[in-house]
Structure formats: C-alpha cells, structure tokens
Amino acid sequence: MNNPSLSQPLLIAEGLSKHFGGIRAVNNAEIKVHSGTITGLIGPNGAGKTTLFNLLSNFIRPDDGKVIFNGQPIHDLPTNEIALKGCVRTFQVARVLSRLSVLENMLLATPHQTGENLIQLWFQQGKIRQQEKENKERAMDILESVGLSAKAYDYAGALSGGQRKLLEIARALMTRPKLILLDEPAAGVNPTLIGQICEHIINWNKQGITFLIIEHNMDLVMSLCDHVWVLAEGTNLADGTPAEIQKNSAVLEAYLGE
Numbered sequence: 289m290n291n292p293s294l295s296q297p298l299l300i301a302e303g304l305s306k307h308f309g310g311i312r313a314v315n316n317a318e319i320k321v322h323s324g325t326i327t328g329l330i331g332p333n334g335a336g337k338t339t340l341f342n343l344l345s346n347f348i349r350p351d352d353g354k355v356i357f358n359g360q361p362i363h364d365l366p367t368n369e370i371a372l373k374g375c376v377r378t379f380q381v382a383r384v385l386s387r388l389s390v391l392e393n394m395l396l397a398t399p400h401q402t403g404e405n406l407i408q409l410w411f412q413q414g415k416i417r418q419q420e421k422e423n424k425e426r427a428m429d430i431l432e433s434v435g436l437s438a439k440a441y442d443y444a445g446a447l448s449g450g451q452r453k454l455l456e457i458a459r460a461l462m463t464r465p466k467l468i469l470l471d472e473p474a475a476g477v478n479p480t481l482i483g484q485i486c487e488h489i490i491n492w493n494k495q496g497i498t499f500l501i502i503e504h505n506m507d508l509v510m511s512l513c514d515h516v517w518v519l520a521e522g523t524n525l526a527d528g529t530p531a532e533i534q535k536n537s538a539v540l541e542a543y544l545g546e
C-alpha cells in the first residue's frame with residue numbers, strides 16, 4: 289500500500305449529483321482516488337455509495353458534476369470507453385454470464401480483438417489465431433492466480449457467490465485496468481474466501497492496480513484501505529486514514545450509530 293499524499297489523484301470527482309424523483313441519492317459529492325492506493329468508500333445503507341459508483345463509471349448520467357480519470361474528463365464517455373481507458377467496475381451482485389463457461393466469461397472481456405473487424409478477420413487469420421492463443425493463456429494465468437483454473441470449462445452459473453465475485457474481478461483484470469471499482473467484494477462471501485479475496489486485492493495492488501472499494505465489512509475496510517471516504521445521505525461526511533475515520537465523531541454518530 290502506498291502513501292496517498294505522495295501520488296497524484298488518478299480519479300477525481302467533483303460536484304456530483306443525482307436525484308431519483310424526490311430522492312437526492314448523491315448530492316454535490318466529491319471523491320479523490322490516488323494512484324497506487326486501496327481507497328474505501330463507506331456509509332450507512334442508502335448513503336448513495338452504489339449510485340456514486342454508477343456515476344463514476346457513467347452507468348447512470350449525473351445531473352451535475354464532473355469526473356476526471358487519469359487527467360481526462362470521462363463523465364460524457366460511454367461505459368465501455370471508460371473501461372478501455374482503464375477504469376472498470378464490478379457489481380454488488382456479480383454479473384457473470386451464467387450460461388457461458390468461466391473461460392468464455394474471461395475472453396469476452398478482452399479489449400481490441402483483431403477478429404472483431406470483418407476485414408481483419410479475412411486477411412489476418414494468423415494474427416487472430418496468435419492473439420486468441422495469447423488471450424487464452426492470459427485468461428488461464430489469471431484464473432490460476434485466483435484458484436479458478438480447474439473451473440475454466442464449467443458454467444459460470446455453477447460457481448458459488450464468492451467464486452463469482454472472484455471471476456468478476458478476474459474478468460476485470462483482462463482489460464489491464466489502472467483502477468477497479470469494487471462494489472462490496474465481501475458481501476455474501478464466506479470468511480475463508482473473503483480472506484483470499486483480500487490477499488488477491490493486496491497482490492494486484494502491489495502490481496500497480498488502484499482500487500476503490502465499497503464495503504460494509506469494517507474489519508476489511510480498516511485493514512485493507514489507505515484512505516477512506518464516508519458518505520451519508522448522499523453527501524460527503526468525512527475522509528481520512530482508517531485510524532482517523534474510526535475516531536471521527538461525526539462518522540461514529542451517523543454511521544456506527546454511537
């Protein structure tokens with residue numbers, strides 16, 4: 289884990305707002321994620337965390353505000369272009385394609401495949417075969433690293449909830465991301481697998497991948513994160529190191545109910 293103060297923000301969101309009818313789900317919120325960090329996003333149920341993720345990745349359009357990723361505005365870009373720039377997200381309930389194999393799920397995430405283009409498909413068969421071979425090797429390497437290689441040819445739908453979460457993160461890695469937005473990686477996952485997921489996150493972080501993680505499991509947040517942002521009722525309540533957040537009276541009052 290790195291010291292956030294030593295790096296420039298990889299992701300900056302300012303003035304983000306989104307309302308659904310009369311509900312202000314996110315209201316003038318900001319967040320900064322420094323390159324090389326594992327940053328946490330916490331808050332009580334309904335605080336607006338998932339909506340903020342949806343705004344950062346443009347799954348829903350903000351009413352107001354801007355999102356800068358790696359020095360470029362991304363709030364007007366389609367989600368797939370944001371992913372191609374290196375900012376990918378996972379979901380609270382893992383969205384794997386159940387009727388495809390684990391390996392096929394991985395391969396579908398591969399960006400810029402030569403065979404997608406009809407003309408190149410006709411004239412560059414050798415290059416396409418080589419690329420497919422490399423993609424498959426990379427997919428198998430990543431599956432191996434998360435302990436899912438033995439399941440490569442199983443339907444993704446046959447995986448446990450925790451394994452699906454791992455597959456979703458593994459699939460995100462196929463895009464060679466700079467930043468992964470993880471929505472509740474520990475929710476519904478057994479404690480052993482939670483430990484493994486944490487180890488993987490730490491390893492990937494050491495390899496240079498930055499994480500922004502929504503999580504209700506406070507032990508996980510406090511042990512894993514360099515910096516934590518707290519939302520309540522759609523707005524920023526606090527941000528700081530895990531130690532600072534743990535003793536912040538406003539956070540204790542609003543979030544922990546003390």
Ligand SMILES: Nc1ncnc2c1ncn2[C@@H]1O[C@H](COP(=O)(O)OP(=O)(O)OP(=O)(O)O)[C@@H](O)[C@H]1O
Nearest residue numbers: 308311312313331332333334335336337338339340
């Ligand atoms: N599509 C939607 N339509 C209407 N209201 C919504 C929609 N999405 C979110 N909301 C509302 O916006 C508020 C923030 O929801 P959000 O899911 O972002 O919170 P959260 O902090 O992620 O909650 P949790 O920790 O329970 O997942 C809630 O009041 C929620 O009911």
